[in-house]
Every structure is written in C-alpha cells, then in structure tokens.
Amino acid sequence: MATSHSRHKWRVLFLIFPSLFWLIVFFLIPLLLVFAISFGQRGTYGGVEWDLTISNYFRFFDPRDPLYLRIFGRTLYIAFITTIVSLLIGYPMAFWIASRPPESRSSLLLLLMVPFWTNFLVRTYAWILILRDQGLINTIWTGTLHGWLISLSQVLPGLPLEGLIHLTTNPLPLFGTDLAIIIGLVYGWLPDMVLPCYAAIERFDFSLVEAAQDLYANRVQAFLRVILPLTLPGIVAGSILVFIPSLGAYITPDLLGGAKSVMIGNVIYSQFMSARDYPFGSAVSFVLMALMLVGTLLYFRLAVDSGKGESDGGQGI
Amino acid sequence: MKKMLILLVILVAILSLSACKGAGGQQELATELHLFNWTEYMNPEVLSDFEAEFGVKVIEDTFSSNEELLAKLQAGATGYDVIVPSDYMVDIMIQEGLLAELNKDNIPNLVNLSQTFKNPPYDPGLVHCVPYQWGTTGIGYNSDEFEDPPDSWAYLFDPAVASLYAGKITMLNDSRESIGAALKYLGYSLNTTNEAQLNEARDLLIQQKQWVFSYDSDQYEDLIAADETVMAHGWSGDFFMAAVEDERIWYSIPKEGAVVWADNMCIPVSSKNKYTAEVFLNYILRPEVAAKITNFTWYASPVAAANEFIDPEILEEPAIYPPPEVFERLEWLEDVGEATPIYERIWTEVKAAGP
Amino acid sequence: MADKAFENQTGDYQHRPPRGIRIGRGMLTMHGLMSYVFLYAPILILLVFSFNASRFASGTWRGFTLRWYLELFNNEALGDALKNSLYVGGVSTLLSTIFGTMVALVMERYKFWGKLAFDALLYLPIIIPDIAMAVMLLLFFVLAHMPLGRYTIIISHIAFNISFVAVVVRARLAQFDITLEEAAQDLYANNWQTFRRVTLPLLMPGIMGGALLAFTLSLDDFVITFFTAGVGATTLPLRIYSMVKLGVTPEINALSAVMLVASFILVILSFLIQKGGGTKVDLV
Numbered sequence: 019m020a021t022s023h024s025r026h027k028w029r030v031l032f033l034i035f036p037s038l039f040w041l042i043v044f045f046l047i048p049l050l051l052v053f054a055i056s057f058g059q060r061g062t063y064g065g066v067e068w069d070l071t072i073s074n075y076f077r078f079f080d081p082r083d084p085l086y087l088r089i090f091g092r093t094l095y096i097a098f099i100t101t102i103v104s105l106l107i108g109y110p111m112a113f114w115i116a117s118r119p120p121e122s123r124s125s126l127l128l129l130l131m132v133p134f135w136t137n138f139l140v141r142t143y144a145w146i147l148i149l150r151d152q153g154l155i156n157t158i159w160t161g162t163l164h165g166w167l168i169s170l171s172q173v174l175p176g177l178p179l180e181g182l183i184h185l186t187t188n189p190l191p192l193f194g195t196d197l198a199i200i201i202g203l204v205y206g207w208l209p210d211m212v213l214p215c216y217a218a219i220e221r222f223d224f225s226l227v228e229a230a231q232d233l234y235a236n237r238v239q240a241f242l243r244v245i246l247p248l249t250l251p252g253i254v255a256g257s258i259l260v261f262i263p264s265l266g267a268y269i270t271p272d273l274l275g276g277a278k279s280v281m282i283g284n285v286i287y288s289q290f291m292s293a294r295d296y297p298f299g300s301a302v303s304f305v306l307m308a309l310m311l312v313g314t315l316l317y318f319r320l321a322v323d324s325g326k327g328e329s330d331g332g333q334g335i
Numbered sequence: 336m337k338k339m340l341i342l343l344v345i346l347v348a349i350l351s352l353s354a355c356k357g358a359g360g361q362q363e364l365a366t367e368l369h370l371f372n373w374t375e376y377m378n379p380e381v382l383s384d385f386e387a388e389f390g391v392k393v394i395e396d397t398f399s400s401n402e403e404l405l406a407k408l409q410a411g412a413t414g415y416d417v418i419v420p421s422d423y424m425v426d427i428m429i430q431e432g433l434l435a436e437l438n439k440d441n442i443p444n445l446v447n448l449s450q451t452f453k454n455p456p457y458d459p460g461l462v463h464c465v466p467y468q469w470g471t472t473g474i475g476y477n478s479d480e481f482e483d484p485p486d487s488w489a490y491l492f493d494p495a496v497a498s499l500y501a502g503k504i505t506m507l508n509d510s511r512e513s514i515g516a517a518l519k520y521l522g523y524s525l526n527t528t529n530e531a532q533l534n535e536a537r538d539l540l541i542q543q544k545q546w547v548f549s550y551d552s553d554q555y556e557d558l559i560a561a562d563e564t565v566m567a568h569g570w571s572g573d574f575f576m577a578a579v580e581d582e583r584i585w586y587s588i589p590k591e592g593a594v595v596w597a598d599n600m601c602i603p604v605s606s607k608n609k610y611t612a613e614v615f616l617n618y619i620l621r622p623e624v625a626a627k628i629t630n631f632t633w634y635a636s637p638v639a640a641a642n643e644f645i646d647p648e649i650l651e652e653p654a655i656y657p658p659p660e661v662f663e664r665l666e667w668l669e670d671v672g673e674a675t676p677i678y679e680r681i682w683t684e685v686k687a688a689g690p
Numbered sequence: 691m692a693d694k695a696f697e698n699q700t701g702d703y704q705h706r707p708p709r710g711i712r713i714g715r716g717m718l719t720m721h722g723l724m725s726y727v728f729l730y731a732p733i734l735i736l737l738v739f740s741f742n743a744s745r746f747a748s749g750t751w752r753g754f755t756l757r758w759y760l761e762l763f764n765n766e767a768l769g770d771a772l773k774n775s776l777y778v779g780g781v782s783t784l785l786s787t788i789f790g791t792m793v794a795l796v797m798e799r800y801k802f803w804g805k806l807a808f809d810a811l812l813y814l815p816i817i818i819p820d821i822a823m824a825v826m827l828l829l830f831f832v833l834a835h836m837p838l839g840r841y842t843i844i845i846s847h848i849a850f851n852i853s854f855v856a857v858v859v860r861a862r863l864a865q866f867d868i869t870l871e872e873a874a875q876d877l878y879a880n881n882w883q884t885f886r887r888v889t890l891p892l893l894m895p896g897i898m899g900g901a902l903l904a905f906t907l908s909l910d911d912f913v914i915t916f917f918t919a920g921v922g923a924t925t926l927p928l929r930i931y932s933m934v935k936l937g938v939t940p941e942i943n944a945l946s947a948v949m950l951v952a953s954f955i956l957v958i959l960s961f962l963i964q965k966g967g968g969t970k971v972d973l974v
Contacts, residue, residue: 026800030796030802033795033796036785037789037793038793040849041811041814044827044830044845044849045849048826049826051826052826055829085683108725110721110722110725111721111722111725114721115722129726130729132957133729133733133950135906135949136733136946136950137927137949139927139930139934140930140943140945141732141736143934144946147739148735150563193548194549217861258817266819266820266821268821268913269912269913276550276551278544278547278689280683283821286825287821290828291400293676294402294405294406294409298676300825303821306819307822314817397932397935399932407838410831410832414839553935
C-alpha cells in the first residue's frame with residue numbers, strides 16, 4: 019500500500035485497537051487468571067486460597083490414581099470418533115452439494131443451516147425422544163418391524179427369520195451409551211464440517227481431474243491423489259471445528275449419555291458448580307486448553323506442509 | 336414571576352417525593368421483587384395475588400441446583416431479593432456471610448410455623464430464613480409393576496432385587512443425594528466423613544450402575560409415566576404432581592431412612608428491597624397462602640396453621656406428612672465442609688466407571 | 691489471481707465435477723439426500739409432537755391440539771427471554787462485526803510488529819472449548835468484582851465473536867481483487883473514498899456473512915451465557931434450559947416449530963432481497 023509510514027502506523031493502531039483491547043482484557047487476562055488460580059487451593063467453603071502449589075496438576079496426572087486421565091482418554095476417544103464420523107458423512111455431503119447446479123447450492127447450504135436455528139438443547143432432547151427405549155427408533159424396531167417379521171414368517175415359513183424376530187423383541191440399547199453421545203455430537207457439529215469442506219471443494223479446479231485421467235489414473239487414484247490432497251485444508255478446518263467442541267462437551271453426555279458417562283467438560287463443570295474447587299477446575303481447564311493449542315498447531319503444520327500443493331496445483335498446470 | 340416560583344416549588348416537591356419513592360426507602364414497597372427459585376416451585380396464583388394486594392410485581396428466575404445458586408451469588412450476581420436455598424446450603428451461605436438477617440418485626444406470621452421449623456438445625460432461631468416447603472427423598476414407582484410398594488433401598492441396591500429392574504431405574508444426578516441413599520442402605524449417616532464408609536457407598540453405586548437407565552434430577556417422574564422406567568430415586572412432591580396426570584405413579588419413604596430436606600426463603604445481603612422481601616416472606620406464611628402453595632407443589636408445608644386449608648388427600652398421605660416414627664429415621668443433609676471434594680471425587684468415580 | 695476472480699463472478703462452469711467423474715454418482719446423491727433426512731428428522735419429530743394432546747412431549751399420540759402454541763404465546767417469561775436474547779445478540783453482533791471487520795482489514799493488508807502473535811491470539815477464541823472460556827470469564831468477572839448481568843453476557847459474546855467475524859471477512863478479503871482499488875485511485879479517489887465506494891461494497895457480503903454468523907452464535911449460545919448471566923438477564927437458551935429441566939412439555943416443541951418457521955421466513959426474505967438487489971451474493 020502506497021501510504022506514508024506514520025499514517026500507516028496510525029491506521030493500523032486505529033483498526034486494531036478495539037479488538038486488541040477486547041482480546042487482551044476479556045480473553046488473555048482471564049486465561050492467565052485461570053492459569054494463576056490453578057496453582058491455588060480450595061478454601062473450606064469453596065473460595066480460593068493463595069497457597070501456591072502444583073498439587074492440582076499432580077492430582078490430574080497422577081499415574082497411581084488415573085481417574086482423570088481415564089476420563090480424558092475417553093473424552094479424546096469420543097471426540098476422535100465423532101470427528102471421523104462427521105468427516106465420513108460431511109465430506110461426501112459437501113461434495114454432493116458442490117456438484118449441484120449453482121442455483122441449488124445456496125438453497126442447499128441454507129437448508130443445512132436452518133435446523134440449527136432452533137435451540138441446541140431442544141434438538142438434543144429431540145434425539146432423546148428418538149433414541150430411548152420407548153422412543154421413535156425402538157417403537158419401530160420392536161413394534162412395526164417386529165410385527166412385519168412375524169407376519170412374514172407366517173406367510174413364508176421357510177425363511178430363517180428366528181434370529182431376527184428374537185432380536186426385535188427387545189429395544190436397542192441406544193440411549194445412555196457412548197453411541198448416543200457420538201450421534202448427538204455428530205448431529206450438532208455436522209455443518210461445521212460440511213461448510214469448510216464445501217468451501218475447499220467448491221474452489222477446486224476439476225480440470226485437474228481430467229488431466230489426471232488423461233494420465234491414465236482411475237477414479238480411485240484421481241480421488242486419493244488429486245482431489246483429497248487439494249481439498250485437505252477444508253478437511254483440516256472442518257476436523258478442528260468438530261473435534262474441539264466435542265472435546266469440551268458436557269451437556270450432550272449429560273442428556274444423551276444419561277449422565278452415566280463423564281467427559282472432561284463434565285469434570286470442569288462439576289468442579290465449578292458442585293465441588294466449588296476452583297483451583298482444581300482451573301487446572302483441568304488449563305490442561306484442556308493447552309492440549310487443544312498444541313494439537314491445533316501440530317495439525318496446522320501438517321496441513322500447511324501438504325497444503326503447499328494447493329498453490330502449485332491451482333495455478334501451475 | 337410569583338407564578339414561576341410557585342411552579343418551581345411544586346416541581347421540586349414532586350421531584351423530591353418521587354426520588355424518595357424511587358430509593359425504595361426504609362418502609363416503602365418496591366415496585367418489583369426478584370425471586371430466584373427452583374423450577375415449578377411456586378404457585379403462579381400466589382404471585383399474582385401478592386401483586387394484586389400489594390402492587391408489587393414478582394419476577395421469578397429459576398435455578399436447578401443449590402450449587403448453581405451459590406455459584407451465582409458468589410460470583411456477585413446482585414439483584415435477587417428472595418432466594419430459595421436448601422437446608423445445608425443455608426448453612427454454607429450463613430458461613431459465607433451471604434444472607435441478611437431478618438427483621439422479625441416485619442414477619443409476624445412466623446408464629447404460624449410448626450414447632451420443628453421454628454428452630455431448624457441449620458438456622459437456629461430462624462435468624463436468616465423462613466422455611467418454605469419441606470419433603471423427603473425416596474423411591475417413586477409405577478404401582479402397576481409392583482405387588483408391594485418398594486419401601487426399601489434394597490429395591491435399588493440389592494443385586495437380587497435391582498437386577499430384576501435392570502435398565503428401568505433412575506437415580507438422582509446429585510452427589511449428596513445418591514451417595515446418601517447408598518449410605519442409608521448400608522446403615523450409615525448421610526453426613527459421614529468416614530472414608531471407609533464412603534468407599535463402601537461408592538462400590539455399591541458402581542455395582543448399581545449397570546441397572547441404572549440414567550442419572551436424572553429433572554425428568555425421572557416423566558420417564559416413569561412414559562414407561563421408560565419403573566422406579567426412580569427422587570423428591571417426593573415431583574412424584575405426586577405426576578400422579579395427578581398418571582395415577583399409576585406413587586412414592587414411598589424407604590424404611591432404612593432417607594433425607595429430609597427443607598427449602599427456605601432467604602434474603603441475600605445484596606438485595607436492595609429488603610423490606611419488600613420481608614413483606615413477601617410474611618405473606619407466604621399466611622395459612623391460606625401456604626396451603627395454596629402446598630396444594631400446587633404437593634410438598635409439605637412448615638406452616639402448621641395451614642393444615643385446615645390443605646387438600647386432605649395431601650395431608651393424610653404419610654409419604655408427604657410422615658408420622659413421628661418415620662420422621663425419626665429421617666436425616667437432614669448437612670454441609671460436610673472439607674469432605675466435600677471427597678464426595679465429589681467419589682461421584683466422579685461412579686460416573687466414570689463402567690464399560 | 692485474475693482468473694479466479696473471473697470464474698467466481700461469471701458462474702461456476704469450471705467448477706462442476708465433469709460428468710466423467712461418476713464416483714458412484716447415484717450413491718453420492720443418495721448419501722446427500724439421506725444426510726438431509728438425518729438433519730431434519732429430529733426437527734420433524736419435534737414439529738409433529740407439538741400438536742400432540744399428551745402432556746408428555748414424547749408419549750403416544752393422544753390427539754391433535756393447538757394448546758401448546760397457546761401456552762407458548764401466553765408465556766411471559768419466554769417473551770422476556772426472547773427480548774433479552776435479541777438485545778444481547780444485537781449489541782454484541784454490531785460491535786463484534788465492526789471490530790472484527792476492522793481487525794480483518796489490518797491482518798490482511800498490513801504488516802506490523804507482533805503480527806504473528808496477534809494472529810495466534812485472534813484464533814484462540816475459536817479453538818477454545820465453550821466451557822473453558824465460560825469458566826475463565828466467570829472467574830474474571832468475580833475477581834474483578836463486576837456484577838453479572840446483561841452486560842457481562844454481551845462482553846463475553848463479543849470476546850468470541852470478534853474472531854469469528856474476522857475469519858469470515860479475512861476469507862473474503864483474501865479473494866479480493868486489489869486491482870479494483872488501484873483503478874479507483876487511478877481515477878483520483880482518495881483512500882477514504884476508495885474504501886467507502888469500492889472496498890466496502892465489495893466486502894459487504896463477507897461482512898454480512900460474518901454478522902450473520904455472530905448473531906447466530908450469540909442467539910444460540912448456552913454454555914458461556916449460563917456462566918456469565920446475572921439477574922433478569924435470562925436469555926432464550928437459558929429459559930429453555932429451565933423449561934426443559936421442568937420436564938419437557940410440548941410447549942418446547944411448539945417453541946422449536948415457531949423458531950423454525952421464523953428462520954425459514956428470514957431465509958426466504960433474504961432470498962427475495964437478493965433477487966431484487968441484482969448482485970449475486972456469495973453465501974460462503
């Protein structure tokens with residue numbers, strides 16, 4: 019930009035000041051506060067005693083008593099599966115939307131978003147209604163489906179339907195399981211996966227695939243070696259946007275998991291709301307944030323390294 | 336000129352009068368009262384009647400756990416005039432200096448209370464709070480599924496019995512209550528700080544988990560009504576309210592003993608409408624009003640004088656108004672102070688256990 | 691660079707996967723449609739049961755009724771909560787959109803000392819889970835003796851929304867054709883005029899996109915609002931939480947139905963405005 023240096027400085031300052039102020043006062047400082055408090059101790063009635071100690075972290079990482087590590091591990095596992103599943107559902111979905119004619123694309127994207135303008139809690143409750151033993155799926159499973167199977171077996175006695183009939187007598191144990199939690203999380207964060215993938219796919223130049231085919235690549239190879247790497251930035255962004263909230267989830271495990279499963283978000287919540295152990299809660303919170311930061315940085319590194327292909331592929335040939 | 340002066344004087348007089356009123360002065364009623372209450376715990380008619388009589392609009396916000404209430408107050412949420420903590424939480428709040436002392440002159444209806452509640456263990460002499468409703472925590476059930484009402488914690492904890500109802504029972508999502516139930520079944524005090532006893536309770540709860548449908552503090556009675564479950568660990572009044580719509584549902588107090596709890600109306604120190612709040616507290620101590628509340632919530636009223644106005648069905652139900660022999664086996668929850676993290680940790684272990 | 695701009699504005703002829711790529715074309719369409727069914731199934735169930743005459747939101751069908759909608763409209767507390775939500779949403783969206791756009795301009799156009807560090811700081815609110823941010827804000831307000839209320843919610847919402855708006859606007863800026871600004875300056879426009887009459891209009895879709903995102907995030911936010919709300923500051927999600935704790939009555943279903951219809955109307959309106967406006971607006 020051809021502006022004089024000092025005007026340039028003032029302009030930058032002016033533009034950046036409000037955000038800088040906000041992020042420092044209402045983000046950075048609270049962050050440092052949490053870090054500071056994590057070294058304190060819980061007072062008798064739940065206050066913070068500034069008796070500096072590293073014991074809260076020891077408590078979390080204690081190998082002799084790996085309760086919290088176990089919970090953390092389980093949380094990572096659930097978040098990871100959630101991310102994979104939403105990728106498997108979301109990427110093809112984004113691909114399909116991108117392959118529609120341009121007019122339908124905007125509508126499809128909006129249709130994607132609209133369910134999420136109802137309320138998150140209510141949507142979660144809807145899933146309870148669907149998954150539980152007397153819910154939608156099981157009413158069909160033990161009712162309609164069961165009935166059909168029985169009629170079928172009467173009409174065509176030759177068919178080996180015994181096993182299926184027996185299976186459909188009892189409801190599927192969907193509610194209160196990790197599966198339910200994963201379903202709830204995938205449902206909640208699907209658009210966060212679809213949109214970045216869509217953005218990347220939409221920008222992708224399909225003439226590259228034709229070029230690959232000219233070079234005798236078959237469909238699978240074309241996908242794995244051309245499309246996938248070049249849409250990777252979208253996949254990376256989508257994965258991060260799904261993994262992170264899944265890691266911090268606490269309402270979904272409470273509602274869909276029947277409160278029988280503890281994720282790290284539940285631990286933090288209960289430290290602040292029930293146990294009133296602010297220092298320990300802060301320590302757990304900080305570990306979570308630190309992990310997220312490190313993970314994101316690593317992931318970005320990987321993406322940048324492989325994504326370097328994009329700038330060549332987009333304009334090279 | 337003279338006219339202007341007179342006008343000015345009148346104006347100043349009006350302004351100063353309204354300023355006085357605005358300050359919500361010592362003995363003036365405010366226009367609004369902020370009530371922070373549990374959900375569905377106040378008969379809306381009572382609030383509108385109060386407004387009709389005193390001209391004060393009551394705005395109700397809700398919370399769903401004592402800890403949430405405490406967290407909000409400790410975080411500096413000012414503006415609430417009346418809050419409704421449970422017994423042990425009153426104790427904690429008094430220690431933390433969060434509650435105002437009541438000016439008994441403004442609450443003459445205190446005489447209407449029953450003897451027990453004039454001097455409860457958690458607030459002797461009723462310095463800070465006025466008892467609001469009390470009840471017990473026991474077992475609610477679908478009477479169609481049981482020949483005899485489940486009157487023992489064994490129904491929830493004994494493997495021989497509980498496994499029969501596997502996947503069809505719920506426990507409260509509350510560490511003190513659920514650990515307390517286990518402790519009662521084992522014959523210990525609900526307020527024990529003995530680690531060995533607590534560990535026993537923990538193991539019992541972990542073993543029970545396989546039969547538990549969910550840990551639920553909000554919808555357990557609805558789950559019974561929807562035939563998802565047949566037994567639930569829960570608070571007395573909730574089951575009775577559900578029974579109004581679904582007659583199969585009923586409640587019993589386990590014979591080993593249970594939690595007796597009382598919710599109280601108190602005034603936070605930060606309230607600016609103390610006088611109005613005290614007038615409100617006095618109002619709900621009126622026999623007819625107290626009865627109106629109980630007839631709505633199906634919880635017991637601490638106001639003895641209200642008995643003549645309470646629905647006889649409620650009054651005669653031993654699960655709501657337990658006879659003295661049963662009352663003896665009930666225990667109040669008290670704050671366990673330094674042992675609180677131990678309870679929390681056990682609860683986390685129970686929740687984290689399993690497949 | 692110029693090629694890209696050209697492509698985006700004339701329509702995506704180049705971008706459709708050519709017919710040769712039939713990666714199980716039929717299967718892909720099936721998958722797409724099934725995914726939408728997956729998305730809408732719970733919503734439809736909510737809708738259907740909002741007319742159920744049973745008190746239990748999930749029970750057996752007991753007949754058709756409009757009772758829950760009636761109760762919904764008479765629910766004063768809900769009305770108050772909606773007002774709070776709109777107020778909080780409006781203010782926080784306005785401020786975070788302005789701040790976010792400003793910061794996006796700086797990040798995409800200028801170099802300065804500490805830019806990398808600030809970039810990281812800008813991304814942090816996006817990568818931090820709700821609950822971690824909620825507790826740290828709560829702690830901050832408590833220790834700073836700031837009373838909780840509507841303003842603490844607004845402050846909190848702005849704190850995370852600035853980053854989201856910035857991301858959206860930056861994406862738009864990255865695709866921006868600088869030559870247009872240079873052309874304006876060649877025609878003797880000064881910096882402010884260039885900004886106002888070239889940059890801003892072209893940036894508008896991105897800014898609107900960011901504002902829409904911020905508003906949605908603010909309106910639906912539960913966790914952070916839950917921890918930082920004070921007296922009389924109950925927003926819609928918080929009120930729904932209490933209602934849901936009460937026991938899910940079909941009134942909540944009715945509420946969802948209303949919210950859905952309102953969203954649809956908004957969407958259709960925005961389409962009509964777009965069509966009327968003439969310029970094709972990119973939504974992503």
